[in-house]
Each structure stands twice: as structure tokens, then as C-alpha cells.
Amino acid sequence: MNFKSQFPVIRCIGIGKTYQNDKEALFGIDLTIYHGEIVVLLGPSGCGKTTLLRLIAGLEEPTSGTLSIGGQIMSMPGKFIQPEKRKVGMVFQDYALFPNMNVRKNIEFGIHGTQDLLDRTEEVMRLVGLTKLANRMPYQLSGGEQQRTALARALAPNPSVILFDEPLSNLDANLRGRVRSEIKQIISETKATCIFVTHDQEEAMFLADRIAVMNNGRIEQIDIPEKVYNQPLSRFVAQAMDPVCFIDVQIEGTTLKSELGDFSIKQTEETPVKFQLLIRSNSIVPTQEKFNSNAIVIANEFRGSYYSHIVQLKFNNTVELHTTNKSFKEGQSLELTLNKNLPYHLYSGDKYVKTIEIN
């Protein structure tokens, strides 16, 4: 669905945040989030994603830039609206349920007005499946149940946007998958606008309508998951989505020269140019001939439904090769070649340049 046809709920223009010790957490963030869409901020610790979330919530004040929510300016030089006056819901990593109140009272907390209160609480509890647990206290709930209570509590007052700060990190790995689906289902039923923060690319790809990959306080790329995965605009973004590696290549005319062999490509370069080529696990294929080995298997990992062979190329580059049986032994030399059925992206420096195809 193209959300850009909806109205914008959140607009960040030039948002920046610097801390007292001159530590810059965010610079020049321009971000627009449309009604009904789910945007995931993805990145490693320290990239600024949680800071951005907290700025939107109003729990911290930006040092520069303008932020508006639902068409109203919440923050700009000289103006700052407190979090309690913004209609922004938030679900924290550790849920932050009020320990002295039961589930129902927790959920009711953000609703004002009387008749609406009862109806709305019941509705929200039914939505997340907590009706039977309404009178339980937080310490009597399991992790997943606490999660759902936190979500219900944030949903109840009908906020403009719901913010999620790594909501699945506190759950067991096997629970995560199920809770993830439940959350996605609830959100789509309510058509809520959401922003998630996570460091898990799989989670990001599952939940997001758009993913914003962040690094060192900037958004490197924001787009639908398929584009971010298949056409990463920088090396960082590529590495954020998949374990990948880059090999040095040179293109002369219509020939691509690399350590994995020379290939004829569809595109052409007038003068010889050097690039870095993005290699994923499905980019490399072992060949039948064993004349020139260009790789060594350094480790084998059993991953349940497949084996992952860690293969070392020249210059200490490693890449994973997946097979269904344990086809290679540790220490075995291989000759690899490129998979001709895929397009390949070329990078210069850090940035994406273009895509080529092999004949």
C-alpha cells in the first residue's frame, strides 16, 4: 500500500540532538511518517534510533530542528510541548507497567472521561486478548501478557502514533516470533500509525512498511523492506540487512575481473574502473572444477534447516555459504564462482553506484 497518499502524521525537519558533553546523537534528521504506516528504525546500539524515538515522544528536547505531530508543531526553537500534552503512546522495552495497579487500571490510565472509559477499556482488552486477565497484577503476568498489556495501555487513549522501543528484546527467542505476529495483527486491525526501534533486521523486515536504517545519528536509507534489502544505498545498509562481504573488482569494457574469476557483463565501462562488489550467501556457487581454489572453508555451523559454511576469500573477507547437507569439511579448499542469475550491486567508497548483470 502506498502510504504517501495518506496525510503525514509526523514530520521531522532538520532534527538534531547534542548532549552536554558535546556528544552528538542525531544530526539533520528529515523524516515524514504517514497515517497508518509502520516505520521501523533499524541500526546498531548508539546509532541514535532510541534518541529519535524519545524526541518524538517529548521525553527529551531536540537541540535543533522542527517536529510536528498531527499537523501541530510540538518542538521548534523557542517552543517545546511537554510529553503529557502530545497524543503519543509508548511501549517500553521493559513494559513499565504500574506495579501497584492491575491490568484494567493500567489500561485505563491514559483515558479521560467517564463513559468512554469502560467501553474503550473493554474494547482494547478484547483486541489484545486480555479480557480474562483484567484483574491480575503485573507480577502475575507472563512476559508476553505484560507486553500485550503495555500495548493495550498505549492504544487505549487513541494516540496519533504509537512508539515501540525494542518491544521484543525481553522475550525468549521462541516467543518472539509469535508475539511479533500478534502485534502486527493488532496494529493492522486498529490501523494505527507506529514507529518501532529495533536492532534485529529480521524483525524490521517482518513488521515494517518502511525501514529507516540509521548509523551514527543519520538515516542512511529509508524505503520499503524489499528495496532496502535488494538495493542498499551504502555498504552500511547492506551489512545491516544481511551478513555480506565486499570484494574488489575491476570493470574493463564488458568484462568484470575479480578474485572469483572473470565474467562477461551486460553493462560496459569506457575506461577501467575499480569498484566493490556486494556478495551475499546466495551470490557464490562452488564450481565442479577444482583447478584454482579461491576460498577455504574455515568453519561449519549447523543451523537446523541448513548448514552454514563460513568461507574465507582473499584479504580475510568471509562470507556464508548455505547447503542442506554438510557438503564441505573444515579446511577444505573450494573454487567459487558468481551466481549468474542474480544482479550485483557495485559500490565506490561507501556509496552505491550501479547494478550490473552477468551474461
Add this chain to the structure above:
Amino acid sequence: MKLLYLTCLVVSIFVVIPVFYISIHVINSFESFIDNLWRIKTLNLAFNTILLMTSVVLASIAIAVPSAILTIKSNLPLKKILRVLLVMPIVFPSYIYALIFILAFGQNGITQKLLTRIGIETIPSVYGFFGTFLCLTFLCFPYIFISVSASIMKMDTSYEEVAKSLGKSYWFTYRLIILPLLKPSIIAGCVLVSLYVVSDFGVVSLLHYRTFSSVIYNHYETIQRGTAASLSSIIILIGIIVLWFYKISETSEPQYRSNAAVPRQGSLIQLGKLRWPIAIFLMLFVGIILIIPIWTLIYWAYDFTLNYSQSFKPTYAFNSIYISILGSLTVVAISIPITILIVMKKNLWTRFIEKASYTGFVLPGIVVALSVVFFGINFLTPIYQTMTLLFIGYLILFLPVSIGILKPVLMQINPKLGESAKTLGASNLRIWKTISVPLMAPGFFAAFAILCMLIMKELPVTLILAPLNFGTLATSIWTHSTEANFGDAAIYSLVLLVITGSPIFILLNRGVK
């Protein structure tokens, strides 16, 4: 928010009155201060105080550390009972324990009477250094015992096990590994004991040992307030030097603890043939520090009830209960905004407020009392000799205790709760009412209960600041003791002990299990 800051600043200023006033006085008459400092009498007092403090600390360590190790980590019989009984002396307020010493070991005391029958006519006098030293040691060693016990129980047993696997004897292990690891808890206990001894008033005054505390009170009585102030400043100096000295000897190396989810009990030291002899020895010791005192008290109280019961005044008990409840409520109430402020915001102001509130903790009660009196006489004459001044005294003394109890409770509250509430539209006031206060409630009750007990047992401040003719159990016990009306003193002591002692007794029993 601004209102909060203002209130807290005002309170801090109040609380710093003692130090402030005494410093002013010393600066004003600097020459006479220096004069006083070098007089033989002053040096004598300094020597006495330091001698007492050092000997009590050393003796306490000598008693507490081995008995802690024996009652926790050896196969001693009667371990559990001994652990409870050895800690019991902290139940006694110092002046009651001193009174008991006089009754039990004094010239006309029970021990004397018993020994005369066997033919021993004289025993060492309970007054002076020896009696004071013993009395304070028995009162103080439980603090080191408790501190060290906690450390022993939490200690990682891996060290002992490694030493054993390397073939070392118990003696080696304890000397070179366990004891050094206990150093921090021993030091913590020692700081408490040193400050306690330096600031003690009850024991030194009743047992006639000349230290700063007892002499300051005499000077106050004889209206030599100037000298009293000078001497007070010297006590403060000693206190500061003690703290500084301990800070240096604190180890700054981190104490490693294993992360094992379930800590294992180490193996017990095997005492062999010495098992029962040691146990009996410790029981005898308990007999001396606990059984004889209680028996003495009951004996004298019984004697009193038989002969003088008409002169028993229940008003003392009512007064004690009255000021402890009122005083406790006041101090806890005032400590709440201060605790909230120092936990919520960390800046220069709040750090000043926090440090200022702790002045009362290190000052001897007698010094606090005097400075409040000076302040009252010179600036607040209308309320001199009224309850307000008394409550100001209690505030200075016990504010740090209340903050000390409330602060960890408040800090345990997840800050995300407040942020969560904000995103749900709650104002600061609502967050308070519905979240912070209910979650702090257990802390309030604990602080109130503890302060009630502390105020009821308190002596010097109540003695000096309470209005005339307002006697409490504490002040009447002391006054009767100084006037040698031992029967009266004993009965009131029993009443006070029963009221304040029972909760501690119950808690200790639970804690040890």
C-alpha cells in the same frame, strides 16, 4: 517545582545550624579557642576520648570477628541461638546499659553482694575508664558482628575451595584470603563504632569518664557556654579526622563476586574436641553481657515495685510515646520532598542539600542540642524551651536516617514508569498521587517506625531541649541514675526496653532464620 527547591533549601539551612553556629563562635573568639585547645585539660580530654575510641574499636573487632566466623562457618553447637543472643546488646540504649553496669557490677551491686558471700570484698570499680570501656565494647561489638556476618554469608566460597584443592590448611585460608576479603565490612563496622563512641553521652556521663561529651554537658549546666562551644568544635574535628582516616584505609579494589545464581554454602570448619568448650565459653560471655544485665534490671525493678510503687509516674511513658509519634511524623514528612528532589535531579544544589542533611548523622547529640539552644536563645527567643525547638533538634538528628531509608525505596522505582505515565497524559501531580506515593508507602512505614524507636531512646537532645517539667522515659532514667535513685531508674528502664525492644527482638529473630 520551584516550590520544592525552596522548601528543601530552607530545611537544609536549618539543618546546618549547628555547624554554622559553632564555627561562628569559634571564629569570633579565635584566641580563646586556641587557648582552650592547648590547655592541659583539653589535651587530657582529647587523650581520653581517643583512647576510649581506639580501645573499644579494637576490642570490638577482637570479639566480633572470631565469633562471627565461629557462629557461621564452623560446626559449633548452638550456633543459631548464639547468633541471635550475641547481637542482643544493641537493643539497649547506652544509658540503660550503663545503669545496669552500675547495678550489676557497682559497689553495692549484685555481683559485689554475691562475691562478698564467698569472701571477696573489693572488685574493680565500674566507674572510670575500665567500666566505660567494657560497657561500650559490649554495646558496640554487635555492629561489627552484623556487618561481618553479612559479608561472610555472601562470600564466594570458591576461594576456600581453591585453597583447599591446593592443599592449604584452614588457618592459611582464613588468614590470607578470608580476612582480607572481610576488610571492607570490618571497616564499615568500625566507622559506626568510632562515631558512636565519640558521640556517646549516656555511658560516659553515668560512669564518670571524662570525655568531651560529658564535660560539655557539665559546662552547659554551669553556664560556661563558650567553653562548651569550643569543646564541641573539637569533637566535630575528631569526627572528621576519624572519617578521613577510614576513607584512606578503604580498599579501592573491586570485590569480585561469582555470578552463580545459587550461592553454595562452603564447608564448615571442624573444631574437633574444642567444639563444646568454645560453645560454653561463648554462652558464658552471653551470660555476662545479656543475662546478668536483664536479671539485675528485673531484680531492682521488682525491689522498686515492692517498696515504692506509688511514686511511679506513667506520664513519662505517655510523654515518650507522644513525642516519638509526633516527632517521627514531622521528620518523615519533611524528609519526603527532600528525598524526592535529590533522587529526581542531580545538580549542584541537590548535592548540597543532600550533604547538608547528613550533618546531623556525624554530630554527637550533645553538640546538636547545644547549638540549637544557642540558636534559640539568640534568634528565636519566643520558642525557646518549647516543643518546636525540640523538634528542630530531632529534625537535625534524624533527617539523615529518614532520607537514608526513603532514598533506596525511591531509587528502586523504575524511572520509565514516570515516562510511561507522561506519554499517557498524566501531569506531575497525578504521577505522584497514583504512582510514586503508593510505591513508596512501605518506605514511609519503615521510616516512621524506626524513627519512633530512635526518638523514644534518644537522650541528650531531649534532655536539653525539652520544655521544663516535660519528662520522658529516657530523661527520667538518666536523671534518676545520676541521683542514685536506682530503683526508679530500673523500673522506667524496663518499661522503655519492653516498648522499644520487642520489635527489634522479633525482627532479629526473623532475620537470623
